[in-house]
Amino acid sequence: MITFEGAGKRHPDGTIAVEGLDLEVPTGRITVLVGPSGCGKTTLLRMVNRMVEPTSGRVLLDGTDVAQLEPAKLRRGIGYVIQQAGLFPHRKVIDNIATVPYLLGWDRKEARARAAELLELVGLAPETAKRYPFQLSGGQQQRVGVARALAADPPVLLMDEPFSAVDPVVRAGLQEELLRLQSELHKTVLFVTHDIEEAVRLGDQVVVLREHGRIAQLADPHTLLTTPADDGVAAFLGRDRGLRGLGLRPASAVALRPVGDGLRYGGWELALDDAGRPIGWIDRTAVSAELHPAAGFRPETDTLRTALDAVVLSPAGVAVALDGDGRATGTASRDAILAALTPTGATAVGGIDANADESSDTNVGTGPDANAGAKADAKTTVSTRKALAADGTGEAGTTDRVGGPEGSDGGR
Amino acid sequence: MDDEPIVRWYWIGDHLGYLGNLLADHAVIALLPVLIGLLLAVPLGLACARFPRLYQPLSAVFNIVYALPSLAVFVVLIPYTGLATQATVMIPLTFYALAVLLPTTVDGLHAVPDSVRQAATAMGYGPWHRLTTVELPAAVPYLIAGLRVAAVSSISLASVGALVGRGGLGYLFVDGFQRTFPTPIVAGIVLIAVLALAVDLLLVGARRLLAPWAVREKGAGS
Ligand SMILES: Nc1ncnc2c1ncn2[C@@H]1O[C@H](COP(=O)(O)OP(=O)(O)OP(=O)(O)O)[C@@H](O)[C@H]1O
Ligand SMILES: [Mg+2]
Numbered sequence: 001m002i003t004f005e006g007a008g009k010r011h012p013d014g015t016i017a018v019e020g021l022d023l024e025v026p027t028g029r030i031t032v033l034v035g036p037s038g039c040g041k042t043t044l045l046r047m048v049n050r051m052v053e054p055t056s057g058r059v060l061l062d063g064t065d066v067a068q069l070e071p072a073k074l075r076r077g078i079g080y081v082i083q084q085a086g087l088f089p090h091r092k093v094i095d096n097i098a099t100v101p102y103l104l105g106w107d108r109k110e111a112r113a114r115a116a117e118l119l120e121l122v123g124l125a126p127e128t129a130k131r132y133p134f135q136l137s138g139g140q141q142q143r144v145g146v147a148r149a150l151a152a153d154p155p156v157l158l159m160d161e162p163f164s165a166v167d168p169v170v171r172a173g174l175q176e177e178l179l180r181l182q183s184e185l186h187k188t189v190l191f192v193t194h195d196i197e198e199a200v201r202l203g204d205q206v207v208v209l210r211e212h213g214r215i216a217q218l219a220d221p222h223t224l225l226t227t228p229a230d231d232g233v234a235a236f237l238g239r240d241r242g243l244r245g246l247g248l249r250p251a252s253a254v255a256l257r258p259v260g261d262g263l264r265y266g267g268w269e270l271a272l273d274d275a276g277r278p279i280g281w282i283d284r285t286a287v288s289a290e291l292h293p294a295a296g297f298r299p300e301t302d303t304l305r306t307a308l309d310a311v312v313l314s315p316a317g318v319a320v321a322l323d324g325d326g327r328a329t330g331t332a333s334r335d336a337i338l339a340a341l342t343p344t345g346a347t348a349v350g351g352i353d354a355n356a357d358e359s360s361d362t363n364v365g366t367g368p369d370a371n372a373g374a375k376a377d378a379k380t381t382v383s384t385r386k387a388l389a390a391d392g393t394g395e396a397g398t399t400d401r402v403g404g405p406e407g408s409d410g411g412r
Numbered sequence: 413m414d415d416e417p418i419v420r421w422y423w424i425g426d427h428l429g430y431l432g433n434l435l436a437d438h439a440v441i442a443l444l445p446v447l448i449g450l451l452l453a454v455p456l457g458l459a460c461a462r463f464p465r466l467y468q469p470l471s472a473v474f475n476i477v478y479a480l481p482s483l484a485v486f487v488v489l490i491p492y493t494g495l496a497t498q499a500t501v502m503i504p505l506t507f508y509a510l511a512v513l514l515p516t517t518v519d520g521l522h523a524v525p526d527s528v529r530q531a532a533t534a535m536g537y538g539p540w541h542r543l544t545t546v547e548l549p550a551a552v553p554y555l556i557a558g559l560r561v562a563a564v565s566s567i568s569l570a571s572v573g574a575l576v577g578r579g580g581l582g583y584l585f586v587d588g589f590q591r592t593f594p595t596p597i598v599a600g601i602v603l604i605a606v607l608a609l610a611v612d613l614l615l616v617g618a619r620r621l622l623a624p625w626a627v628r629e630k631g632a633g634s
Contacts, residue, residue, distance in 0.1 A: 049534055051533060051534060071536070072536040072537075072629045073536070073540060074536075075535060075536040076532055076535065076536040078534075080531065080534035080535070082527055082530060082531060082534075083526065083527070084527030084532030085527065085531075086525070086527035086532075087528070087531070088528060088532070088546055088550070089528065089550055089551050089625055089626075090549045090552070090623065090625050099535055100535050100536070103535065103536055103537070131627075132624070132625035134625060145531075148531075148535075158534075246465060306587065327510075
């Protein structure tokens, strides 16, 4: 656990970067710091590994004041990932990843073996090992940066806008990868971003900061989106925070109408192929048998936001639920989805809980929630997260395929 | 020189051994100072990168030295080093090399992106450790670019040393001029150009070998 106790930083020129901050960063969880530029996020992060020394208060790491620890030793136990990756240009990827093991005096072979393991863990092809950083795409460099930070298996990870320099598609892949890693590794992560979308997607808890590192709100993502502490936070969250919140809730909450109960909705009928995969909607009232695309969602892995999107896209106003092979398992009308959207609806809550319990056995390490009131919400987040991560393997693969040829053509 | 041809080939044929000796002499007089300059520039550059206040005064001193006419410096040194000794020529050349190499070293050390420096610090590198294992290797392309400039200008400057008795190939110019005989002059020019080209190619090769990660012409011309 990282504890900030009245931590403050006043620069010699009189600038106050952070003032009297109290914050607990729980072990094994992702805590996201979000806030406008210049509000002191980087300063806070660097107080943990002593790249910035607080001018007031203190920072504790598992109860020990970091000021009492030798900086080099402290830092080798804390992974640090930054926006520009900061890879050593003159070292091959494998040696970049092995940097901290080398510093810790590991045997060269051992360090490289560990680096190769990490390369795979962050989803990079083994042949990447022998490349130099300039031969990688931005997204691949960021993955190497994450691998390097994890090389000596530090319990704490500091990440300063690690994904802001890559394009949105790559960023989404990296975020999913991070969640997948975290579900295996359970690091204590302090993550800085100024993208609220990223904050609610990644955070177990989100800290909204305003100038001088003052906490405007500390909450789990769902609470943050549904009940912002004040107008300032609400404005920061943006107008579509309600819709964003749907992205945190699993689509399994939607009550489905089984395929066997019929595929007709008014004048529209869903056509399936022999394997049971949807081909499209047919307008029975029209003369032609033209097919209209059928939008679908996967209740096991998608969020309510995707389900709602599918309903909006469908000409019949009906979303098709699909299984892993793309076969229709049922349909959900606009009403069914709206019912699931209502957070207080008994059906919705029941649906969420059933799903969370089903899948919780594969997710032991996340531990119990401190706050009983937030329990249902937290569970929702966890199961959605897992679902996203599972889905993400596919997307991450795509990202790599995009990155691969770009990287292999060398001398850009 | 009117009816004298530009080149009398028989003279060159008769003096191959002599020309070879002058070439070797020239290479030593010109390049040893560059090597010594490099060995001084690296620690001085590291010190300047570590303590930025050093850089201003040091670079001012070397700039002034660089501005001095080489012949004047040779003449001033004669009372201390003696006429026709290699030191008379090599001491000033060392300073000229240093004047080129110190700024390129410091530039190279500074050229490492801030993110790289911060990442290194965050992984537990101390300032010296980081300078020698991260910034210095990353500055190699700059160092080599500096060496190319320093070596070529040193090869050219060394010929002036012939006027004070030691100048390797420069002696051919003095000789040819005094005898109104252009062949040695032409031979000298060609050999100096060949030497400069060979050294330059060698350095380009060294860069490929030592910094395969620097595909672009980093720091060239600086
Ligand atoms: N070395 C310094 N000297 C003086 N002021 C500084 C220094 N470093 C940071 N500051 C100031 O401290 C404040 C907080 O800076 P910090 O880098 O922590 O912000 P941030 O939240 O990370 O911003 P961003 O989102 O733009 O990265 C800013 O107002 C900045 O100008
Ligand atoms: Mg910052």
